[in-house]
Amino acid sequence: MNNASQTRILxxxxxxxxxxxxxxAAMNFDRESGLDVPTDGIWWVEAATGLRAERVPVLSPGHRAGIRTGDILLSVDDQPTPRVAPLVREMFRSGIWAHATYSILRPVPQSIDLNGATRLDIQVILEPKDRxxxxxxxxxxxVYLCIGIYVLFRRWTAPKSVHFYVFCLASFVLYSFRSTGEPGTFDWFIYWGNMAAQALQPALFLHFAVSFSDNFASDQRNRLGRRIGCVLLYLPGVFLIALQYTAIRFWSATEVLLHRLDQIALGYLALYYVIAAVVFRFRYRWAESALERQxxxxxxxxxxxxxxxxTLLYVIPYLADWSVNSQIAKAAGLSLVVLPLTFSWAIVRYRLMDVDLIFKRGVTYTLATASLVGVYFGIIALTGEIVHTRLSNLGVWGLLAAIIIAGIVFDPLKRAIQARVDRVFDQKRFDYRETLVEFGRGINAQTDLRALLDSIVERLPQTLLVTRVAVFLASESEGSFTPRHFDLAASHGLTNLHSAELHSLDVRFLxxxxxxxxxxxxLENPQQVLRLPEAQRQSAGRLDLNYYLPCRVANREGAGTRTVAVIGLGRTDDGDFLSSEDMELLESLAGYIGIAIQNAxxxxxxxxxxxxxxxxxxxHENIVESIxxxxxxxxxxxxxxxxxTQMEGMYSKSRTEVLRQPISDVLPPDFVARFNSVRDEHGTHTLYKFRLxxxxxxxxxxxIAIAPLVTRNFVAxxxxxxxxxxxxRIQLEAQLTQAEKLSSIGLLAAGVAHEVNTPLAVISSYTQMLSKHMRDDERLAPVLEKITQQTFRASEIVNGLLNFSRTSGAEFASLNxxxxLRDTVTLLEHQFKTAQIRVETNFDPHLARIHGNQGKLQQVILNLMLNAKDAMFGTTNATLKIATFNGAGRVMVRIQDSGNGIEKxxxxxxxxxxxTTKTKPQEGEHKGTGLGLAVSYGIMQEHAGKIHVESEIGIGTAFQLEFPSSGTRPAAIAETPRSESEVAERKAMHV
Known part of the structure; x- marks a missing residue:
């Protein structure tokens, strides 16, 4: 029998x-629609004493009547119900919305038998079964049937299309044949049809998965082994049918048996589905053909x-006898509709390049020809009538005129019909092509090259439905272009290429x-372009593009054109090649794109x-502005x-105020006069230390330097x-000079102090000798004692001056x-008395020692005390408060004056x-250098300390010094107790 006969028979x-x-299926639906099945909503299972309520859903008719899980049903309307079949028969006899009397035994809670069980008669209102x-x-x-018919008619010769249709037909029988339980041959036929489809459909599905790639396999032995394995896939289905027949024919028809058979059938269905999913997954990973992978x-x-x-929401709970919400179970069952939808997409093989185009044009010309024939015969009939009745003298000329009119009408009619067919068969693609034409017309308005390339690789996939697009730009070198100079500039869908590979592509075939x-x-198969060298063939395979179109523009010099870019495109989303109509459109568009790229x-x-x-x-401006x-x-x-900017800051005038203004309106007259005096002189002139x-x-x-401004040609x-x-700078020089003077005075003061110490020692010695000889003289002894004390005091002052003037090293030691502070106050005691400043001290006897340099710290304290003395100059009740106290791991010194304060x-x-603010000192004050606090701040940073200032105008200023504690305290006073009054007094003073 030949293939044609087999095809017809099939x-x-x-x-x-x-x-x-x-x-x-239609008859089954009609029978089911006209038959209401009464139910009590309870799942009854056979037990030794009757039917036991295994599951009583909430709000079911039985639950509302009062039946509970575990109740034993003895009879319905006095008719014994040892099995489910008599119960169903009695429910059918009663009918829906009827009262059925259930005689039940309710066991005692926690009892394993019916001893002591309560007998109850319960009225149950039977309701229609939810189907x-x-x-x-x-x-x-x-859905299965429609998709199967569509695939079969659309691609009858496609691989697996018949297999897929048989699977869809079996699925149609499986899901549409629903047994009503009504006795009769028809229901029996529906039941066994459903059983056969239940056994056949999963096997067909798994067979489809296992043998899907047979048309891609080249090894015949492997293909034969697959076919034998596929035959074995149907054995479980045969066993399932045999099991169903045996159960009905030879076993007792119990509800438990029926439930177990349903579980086996459903488990068989889900298992085959899961295995098929796994098979598809592995085949997808191992597939070599692009068509097969798609x-x-x-x-x-x-x-x-x-x-x-x-499987998760319906099959597993059913197999485990779990209670699942009915809506969830229905939704899980409806998910199976996805199978035929995706399968139809995969079965309808990817179209050839011009199949749709030929089909549409064929329809167009057929309709145009039919229309032409209709118009022709209509005109002939109309012309014959006119000639016969009114223009009998025209004769054959009337017929010739009708033929000419038909020829004239043919062309616009053909175009109108073709446009209508294009709209009907490919509306979306037709709209996209109109968009692409508009894109080509307006593309020259884009001047940003990156945005232009991105719009190209974005618009082409949307228009032509291709998966891969690339744009290669030609780099110019000495006015010529060579293939190796084409570089990938933009792409869409080239996810298999890394950035490092893009630079190694050899695209000289472009x-x-x-x-x-x-x-x-x-390139029909980019992976196997045998005519190219090895390096170029590998690049073509990596790009996986089937089409390359040049974007040409006119040469800048001479005639001819040159290629500025190349557009590469792959297949469509469906795996199709582009049609010749697509290529014509792209070739026209490539010219616009080339011009747009050149302009960009x-x-x-x-x-x-x-x-x-x-x-x-x-x-250049930054140089001028930053200097x-x-x-x-x-x-x-x-x-x-x-x-x-420097002139703006100096003169407090913005450049907008002074630009185009005469120099005499902006700068002082003395500068303008000096500027005019050197106007006619050449070269650069400098005004040193000009007072502006x-x-x-x-x-x-x-x-001030004045220089001529000339051009490259030396034109002024x-x-x-x-x-x-x-x-x-001048002020700094003056301050440095003053500092040198102060240094010289310090050295002179040190020498004087050394000279003063000698006579003080002589005076002290003779005074002490006289005190011993005149110890009993009540008039002179007190005088000599005062002289001795004053010499000691003068010596302390001189020693303090020597210590301060002595050059201190960088050595750090433990200090108190x-x-x-006492030594520094003694050194300045005379100045404070002269300035009528009262000094109040409150030193913490438990003050911890610090690690520092005595000379540098004395300089800090001296600077603060002298600043405080100057701040209180001329004020009444001038008071200087000096206090020390311990903090958390810190030692604090607070020096507070009652002077005029510092402005915010x-x-x-x-x-x-x-x-410094002492630029204009009053009588009795001295001019400040502005270095005291700066030096003090640096010394505090050197000692890892901090200096804080608090000041209020008219009240005074307080400086607080913080030093890290060395952790030791003076030994002489370490055990001195501190009273609460002392602590309160010190805190009050610190505030």
Whole structure:
């Protein structure tokens, strides 16, 4: 028997089976719709004494009547019910919404037998059985059947299409044949049809999964082994049917047996589905053909999406006898509808390049021809009638006129019909192509090359539905282009390439500028382009692009064109090749894209030049703005042309205020006079230490350089003036000179102190000798004692002066701040008395020792005390409070005066070098250098300490020094007790 006869027989068999299944399914649906099945909603199972209520769902008719789990049913309406079948028969006899009397035995709680059980008669109102799940299953059955018919008619010769249709037909029978339980041959036929489909459908599904890749296999022995294995897949289904028949024929028909058989059938179904999903997954991983991988990808995903919820939410709970919400179970069952949808997508083999195009054009010309024939015969009939009745004299000329009119009408009619067919058959793609045409027209407005390339690789996949797009740009070298200069600039879908591999691609086969080059390159299999060298073949395989189109523009010099870019495209989402119509559209669009890329490149080069110019200009401006010298330029008419930031700060005038203003309106007259005096002289002129009057009244000293401003051709266009403010430098020089004087005075004071010590020692010695000889003289002895005390006091002052003037090293030692403070107060005692300043001290006797340099710390304390004395100059009740106390691991010294205080705007600057508020000292004060607090701050940082200041105008200033404690205390006073009053007094003083 030849293949044609086999195909016809198979088609007839499938048609008869399909019609028979549809007729039986319709009759089954009609019977079920007209039959109401009464139920009490309880799952009864056979027990030794009757039917036991295994599960009583909440709100079921039995539950509302009062039946509970574990109750034993003896009879219904006085009819014994030892099995489920008599119970069903009695429920049918009673009918829906009828009262049925249930005689039950309710066992005693915790009892294992019926001893002491209570007999109850319960009235149960039977309700119609909820069979809505059957309608959902019938919906799934219709989906399977429709998709199977669509696949069969669309791709009859496609591999596995017949197998898939048989699977869909078996699924239709499985989900549409629902036994009603009504006695009769029809219901019996429906029941066994469902059983046969239940055994056959999972096996067909798994067979489909196992043998799906047979058409890709080349090893015949392997293919034969697969077929034998596929036959064995149907044995469990045969066993399942035999088990069902044996149970009905030979075993006792109990509810438990029926439930177990249903569990076995459902477990068999789910197991085959899960195995098929695993098989699809492994085949997808091992597949070598791109077509096979594309199909298996959809099969794997669809199977997992359908099988996972069905198995987890329906099958497993059913096998484990778990109670599951009915809505969840229905939703899990409806997930199986995903299977045929994904399978139909995979079975309909990917279309060839021009199949759809030929089909559409064929329909177009057929309809156009039919229309032409209709118009022709209509015109002939109309013309014959006219000629016969009114224009009998025209004769054959009327017929010729009708033929000419038909020919004229043919072309616009054909175009109208073709456009209508395009809209009907490919609406989405047609709209996309219109969008692409509009994109090609407006693409030249895009000047950003990166945005242009991104829009190309984004729009082409949307329009042509291709998965991979790449744009290669040609880099120019000495006015010529070679294939090796094409670099991948933008892509879509090339996820298999890493950034490092992009630079190693050899794409020299993209040479469209050689003589005789085609308008595009088509590679049917990019992985096996045998005509290319090895390196280029590997690059083509990695890119996996099937089409390459050049984007050409006119040469800059001479005739001809050159390629500025190449567009590469892969297959469509369906695995199809592009049609010839697509290629014509792309070739036209490539010209627009080439011009747009050339314009974007030119615009980018222009932007680069502008950016370089702006950067150079900004660099020069930054130099002028960042230099710490005032710079401005004037033109030949002495109008200011530039004015840098330093001049803005010096003159407090922005550049917008002074630009284009005459120099005489901005700068003082004395400078303008000196500027005019050197106008006619050549070269650079410098005004040393020129006193420049500012608009705010201040006077600054500056070195001013005036130089000519010339062009590259040495043509003078104005003058540039550099103003170097040296006021602070002069002040610094003066302060350094003063510091040298103070140093010399310190050395002189040290020498004087040494000289004073000698006579003081002589005076002290003779006074002590006289005191011993005149010890009994009541008049002279007290006088000599006072002289001795004063000499000791004078000696202490001199020794303190010597210690302060002595050059101290950098050695750190353990210090007692109380002793250091006492020595410093003694040194300044005379000055405080002269200034009428009362000194109050409150030293903590338990003060911890610190680690530091005595000379440097004495300098800090001396600076603070002298500043406090100057701040209290001329004030009444001047008081200087000095206190020490311990903190948390810290030693504190607080020096507080009752002077005028420091203004808030000056507080953040008091530690800056050379900052002082004593620029105009009053009588009795001295001019400050601005170095005391700066040096003190540095010494505190050197000792890892901190210095804090608190000041309020009219109240005074308090400086607090913090030092890290060395952890030891003076031994002489370590055990001295501290009273509460002493602590309170010290805290009050510190506040």
């Amino acid at each position: 088609a007839v068999v499938l048609a008869v089976a399909t019609v028979a299944a549809c007729v039986l 809505s799940i059957n309608q959902g299953l019938r919906f799934i059955a219709l 199909q298996l990808k959809w099969l794997t995903r669809g199977t997992l999406i359908a099988v996972t919820p069905f 040479d469209f500028d050689r003589p005789g080059a085609n308008n595009h390159i088509f 490149q030119l615009y980018r080069r222009l932007e680069q030049k502008i950016t370089e110019f702006e950067s150079l200009k900004e660099f 710490n010298i005032g710079v401005f330029a004037v033109d030949l008419e002495d109008r200011i042309e530039s004015w840098n 009057m500012l608009p705010n009244g201040n006077v600054r000293v500056a070195n 266009v104005g003058r540039i003036i550099l103003v170097d403010d040296i006021t602070d 701040l109380n002793e250091l 705007e000056h507080l953040h600057r008091i530690y800056d070098p050379f900052f």
